[in-house]
Amino acid sequence: MLKNYLQIAWRNLRKQKFYAFLNITGLTLGLACCLLIGLYMLDATSYDAFHEKADRIMLFQQWEGQSGSGNGFAPRLKEQISQIEKTVRLAGNNALLATPTTAYYEPYFYFADSTVFDVFTFTFLQGNASTALQSPYGLVISRRMATKYFPNENPIGKTLKFGNKYPLTISGVIENLPSNSHMTVDFLCNYVHAKELAGFMRESYWEAPGATYLLLSEGSTKEDVLAQFPNFIKNTGDQNAGVWKLGVIPLRDIYLKATLDGQVKAQRAIEYVYIFGAVGLFILILACFNYINLTLARSSKRGKEVGVRKVAGATRSQLVYQFLTESAMFTGIAVVLALAIVYVFLPYFNTLAEKNLSTGILYTPFRIAVLALTVVLLSLLTGVYPALALSSFKPIRVLKSDVVKGVSNGLFRKVLVVTQFAVSVIMIVATVVVWNQLEYINNKSLGYAQEQVLTISFRDVPENSKETFKKEVESLAAVQSATICTGLPGTGEARGDKLVAAFVPSGAASGGIMHINTDPGFAATFDIQVKAGRNFDNTRPADKEAFLVNEAAMKYFGWETIEGKRVGYYTYQYTPEGGYKEVPVTGEVIGVLADYHHADLKSLIMPMIFSYNTAWANKMAIKVNTTASLSETVKAIEKKWNALFPEQPFEYQFLDDTFQKAYLAEMKTGQVFSLFALLAITISCLGLFGLAAYTAEQRTKEIGIRKVLGASVSNITSLLSKDFLLLVALSTGIAWPLAWYAMSKWLENFAYHIDLSPWIFIASGGIALVIALFTVSFQSIKAAIANPVKSLRSE
Numbered sequence: 001m002l003k004n005y006l007q008i009a010w011r012n013l014r015k016q017k018f019y020a021f022l023n024i025t026g027l028t029l030g031l032a033c034c035l036l037i038g039l040y041m042l043d044a045t046s047y048d049a050f051h052e053k054a055d056r057i058m059l060f061q062q063w064e065g066q067s068g069s070g071n072g073f074a075p076r077l078k079e080q081i082s083q084i085e086k087t088v089r090l091a092g093n094n095a096l097l098a099t100p101t102t103a104y105y106e107p108y109f110y111f112a113d114s115t116v117f118d119v120f121t122f123t124f125l126q127g128n129a130s131t132a133l134q135s136p137y138g139l140v141i142s143r144r145m146a147t148k149y150f151p152n153e154n155p156i157g158k159t160l161k162f163g164n165k166y167p168l169t170i171s172g173v174i175e176n177l178p179s180n181s182h183m184t185v186d187f188l189c190n191y192v193h194a195k196e197l198a199g200f201m202r203e204s205y206w207e208a209p210g211a212t213y214l215l216l217s218e219g220s221t222k223e224d225v226l227a228q229f230p231n232f233i234k235n236t237g238d239q240n241a242g243v244w245k246l247g248v249i250p251l252r253d254i255y256l257k258a259t260l261d262g263q264v265k266a267q268r269a270i271e272y273v274y275i276f277g278a279v280g281l282f283i284l285i286l287a288c289f290n291y292i293n294l295t296l297a298r299s300s301k302r303g304k305e306v307g308v309r310k311v312a313g314a315t316r317s318q319l320v321y322q323f324l325t326e327s328a329m330f331t332g333i334a335v336v337l338a339l340a341i342v343y344v345f346l347p348y349f350n351t352l353a354e355k356n357l358s359t360g361i362l363y364t365p366f367r368i369a370v371l372a373l374t375v376v377l378l379s380l381l382t383g384v385y386p387a388l389a390l391s392s393f394k395p396i397r398v399l400k401s402d403v404v405k406g407v408s409n410g411l412f413r414k415v416l417v418v419t420q421f422a423v424s425v426i427m428i429v430a431t432v433v434v435w436n437q438l439e440y441i442n443n444k445s446l447g448y449a450q451e452q453v454l455t456i457s458f459r460d461v462p463e464n465s466k467e468t469f470k471k472e473v474e475s476l477a478a479v480q481s482a483t484i485c486t487g488l489p490g491t492g493e494a495r496g497d498k499l500v501a502a503f504v505p506s507g508a509a510s511g512g513i514m515h516i517n518t519d520p521g522f523a524a525t526f527d528i529q530v531k532a533g534r535n536f537d538n539t540r541p542a543d544k545e546a547f548l549v550n551e552a553a554m555k556y557f558g559w560e561t562i563e564g565k566r567v568g569y570y571t572y573q574y575t576p577e578g579g580y581k582e583v584p585v586t587g588e589v590i591g592v593l594a595d596y597h598h599a600d601l602k603s604l605i606m607p608m609i610f611s612y613n614t615a616w617a618n619k620m621a622i623k624v625n626t627t628a629s630l631s632e633t634v635k636a637i638e639k640k641w642n643a644l645f646p647e648q649p650f651e652y653q654f655l656d657d658t659f660q661k662a663y664l665a666e667m668k669t670g671q672v673f674s675l676f677a678l679l680a681i682t683i684s685c686l687g688l689f690g691l692a693a694y695t696a697e698q699r700t701k702e703i704g705i706r707k708v709l710g711a712s713v714s715n716i717t718s719l720l721s722k723d724f725l726l727l728v729a730l731s732t733g734i735a736w737p738l739a740w741y742a743m744s745k746w747l748e749n750f751a752y753h754i755d756l757s758p759w760i761f762i763a764s765g766g767i768a769l770v771i772a773l774f775t776v777s778f779q780s781i782k783a784a785i786a787n788p789v790k791s792l793r794s795e
Contacts, residue, residue, distance in 0.1 A: 020330070023291050026686045027334035027378075030287025032341040033679050036349055037280035039342075039357040044273050046361075047180045047255035051121045053215060056085075057251040058222060059258075060212040062205075064245040069212045070205035074113070077212070080235060081228045083220035088115045089191055090183075091210025093198050094459055096648060097187070098161045099149055103649055105459060106145075108186040111194040111210070119215045122185075126156050127172025133190045138171035140188040146173050162189075162197050164647045179356045182255040205238055206572065214248065222248055272669065279673070282423045283680050284378075289416040290687035291330065291382040327383025331375050353672050417724070418731040420684040421768055425735035426742065427677035428764040433743045433756065434670040440754045447596025448489040449527035450656035452624045454634065455488055456641075457651070459618070465644055466614060470521075472640045478628030479637075483521035483621050484614040488655065489528075492599035493619070494608065500568035500584045505557055513553070514598070514608045515569060517617050522610065523593060525623045533562050533591035536612040545587040548610040551595040556607035565589040567609055587611070601752045621655065681768075685775045688724060721776045728772040732765035739764070 048054050060077065062069035074087040095109035116122075117129040124132070125143060132140045139160060146155045150170075159167040168189060177185055189197070194209070216225065229246040249258050256270040343359055350357055362371070458466055470482050487493030494514040504511040520536040520543075522528070531551060536543045547567050549557075559565055568586030595605045624633050634652065641650045706715070740756060747753040 019294055022686050022689065023294055023330050024334050024337070026287045026290040026683050027331060027382075028337040028341065029679055029683050029686075030284045031334055031338035031378075032345075033283045033676055034280045035338055035342045035362075036346070036357075037276045037676075039346075039359070039361065040353070040355065041273050041277055042361055043180055043355060043357055044256065044269050047269075048182055048251050049180070050178055051251065053119065053121070054251050056216045056218070056220075057119060058214045058216060058225065058248040059251065059254055060087075060214055061247040061249065062244055064247065067211045068209070071207055071209060071212075072203040072205045074212050075203065076236070077214065077232070080232055081225060083216055083224045083228070084214050085217040086115050086118055086215040088113045088119045088213050088215075089210055090116070090213065091191065091194060091198075094457075095187070095198075096163050096459065097149075098164050098647075102149070103164070103647065104148075105649060105651060106186060108184045110185055110188055111191045111198065112188045113191045116188060119213055122177075123175040125173045125175055126154075129172070132172035133188065135169065135171045137166070137168050137193060138190065139168040140172040140174055141170055142174055142176050142186045144176050145186045146170075166197055180255075182251075205236065205241070213251075222250060276672075276676075279427070279676050279680075282427075283676065283683065286420050286423060286680060286683045286687075288378065288382050289420050290683060291327070293413055293416045293687050295382075324379060324383040328375070328379040331378045331382065335371070335375055349672075352668065352675070354668050414727055417688070417727045418734065420687060421728045421731035421772065422735040422738070424677075424681045424684045425732050425764055425768045426739045427673075427680050428767055429735070429739035429761060430743060430746075431670075431674050431677045432760050432764060433746070433754070434673060436754050436760070437747065437750065438667055438670055440752075441601050444601065444752065446490065447528065447594055449623070450490070452626055452630070453525065453655040454622045454624060454637070455653050455655055456620045456622070457618060458484075458620060459648070461645055461648065463615065466617070466620070469640065469644050470620065472644070473622055473637055476633065476636050476640075478625050478633040480623040480625050481521050481524040482623065483519055483525040484617045485516055485518035485522055485619050485621070486617045487516050487598065488619050488621060489526055489596055489598050490600070490655065492603070494598060497569035497571075498582075500570060500586060503557070503567050503586075508556075513556075513569065514606050516598075516608060516610045517613045517615070518610055519612060519614050525621050526596070528596055529594040531592045531594050533589070535591055543590065543612050546590045546612065547587050548591045548593055549589055550593045550605070550608045550610075552605045553607035553609060554592060562589045562592060569609070585611075597752075602750050604751045681771060685771060688772060688775045717777055721773065724776045725769060725772060728769055729765075732768055736761045736765070 051057060059067060060069055060073060061067070062073065071089055071091070074089050078084055078087045089112065091111045092107075093109045093111065095106050097104060097106050097109070112133070114133045116133070122129070122140075127140065132138055141149075141155065149155070149160065150158055155170045155173060158170050160170070162168055174185075174188075177183070198209075214225070216222075225248055226246075233241045233244065233246065256273070339359075346357060346359060349355075361367070461469075466484055470484060473479055473482050486495060494516055496512050497515040499511045499513050501511070516522075518536075520538050523530055523535050533548075536546070536548065549562070549567065554562075557565075557567075566586055566588055568584050570582040571585055573581055573583050593610065597605060598608065599606070622637065624630060637652075638650045641648075706719075711719075739761065743756060747756070
């Protein structure tokens, strides 16, 4: 019986090649989109799942929105909270590592407690997890770094110099962490060496060089730990513990649901999963609607077939099985083609989305079963309604040519067309809004200059050599100005300091303020205007105790003028007993800098203070004259660097490149979304194209008569197109409010964003109408210019 159904289905497919092509193409594109989106979602939701104890690992938070915590928390949390089985600290360090012939700065170097291998899962290729960090000055490296530093050699026992001073012995080699890890680890060194090698180790609640992770005991939950924090805070005895916002984030949620340390992310990864998941579902629904629509539209052609088969004794259930078999065949072919398309185009998609997706993750028993179930469900979704509708035909009526037009021309078919184009219009609006917002970001005045600004990070550079290097650089004819600072505009890097109590405005939500240490060259290097007062002056020693503020700070403090105004913050001094005390640093406010976007455009401009002090500043920015050769200037600066710091590699970036990288994720998302929007429109047009072709075919005799009576091509084209265009216009009206709501929510992620002007919606509706008109007109004009003699003779 099944063989017979398949033979009939194949015969119908070959007989109706045009409509079969439209159906299979629509389903194939829909399924290919869903598979690509499915791969993206599987990748996003699999982050950190490779750790065997992933469900029990938590990131400890001292402050909301921050991953760093005081390094004194780990031992005390383990002692006082019974639900915590182990703790591990990971402190990142941009380390200078060298062999006798090479030297590199390594951004993924971590000082870690020896418990790191008890908490996280690292695969050892060489060495032993239980002893690798116990050996004196032992260093565990990734396979990638073993190849980099010791190609074609056994790295065990070899040494790398930390900061060109301290030899570290390779005691283990671990496999590279997979790409779906929230952190990259290339080097692990025991935390006990952090003080000697990098200058931090004091077990303080306030020194926060890295992150603290907790391994909960079996059966313990996040809520169990959170419930213990109030008592833990009391037990610390710290006088300022009340300002902490203690919390934990499950390991699997760090990538998906957290935005930490001022990350530039329009949305959390989980929200993109939801968005793209919804897009994939809509596209698949569009493809299914196409199939249903075209099948119902052609119902009159299948009517006589149903009538003859019923007269010949076929039951309704047998007819339903026949139509479901046809649907399954179409779906099966589409799945095979979709898998082939994904396999061929996945490398290009990876390049577009900057991902490393692989179809290999689909081929597990469970996922193959899900794919097979999808084929079954799609076959039912696309086939059940047409099967029931077609099998319900009365043989006497259809054999008398009294075709049941309710199936092919009914309300249901129109609803499908409206839904298809409503989804398409929403995606057109979304695409236009995303790209306009990105264009707005690229063109908005940020309040500072990005172009021709070269930035350098001071790492392992003697404190007294920074000013010397700056003067050497400023002596170059091509250099306009230079500055040393603790944070660069656009990066969000700044110290969050506690204001001296006397300066905290009444009713302020917190007593904190953003603070930049810099020098007199800051405003000139970034072209930031001094709005009132004056800039720092290196000829006035008293300026070392003075402050600048930005305009946002003026509003925050409620000042109209800076005359007679002072401000101050607390620094800290450690006591011989291991505690600390607050030390106020106050001074006169001598100038006001114009507001500029120190962070990204998703954040409001924050109140900021600036002090003339480069003691802890580790960034340098150099403004190059626009008439100078950048390449020659960089070479000249590098020469100055190598003369003063011969053991440190010269590394630099341009500030505008840093800005572009900050929004790369949004740009890539916009490109991917545009691709899926294009495919959604294509699928909708395929269905419309098929319906227009079938309508023209059904009205061949009418068109011939109208032409004989003098109707023009434009008259006939208008006649055949108007019904479809009315449906598209209706879908546009339905889509606009839905698109407005969705994009308003998306734009809320940006503190500074475009307005949803009416032209965006008018343009999107116009695009949809033009596309629909072009699609329908192609078939309408073809029918209108046909020879009426032929059409009437054929009738």
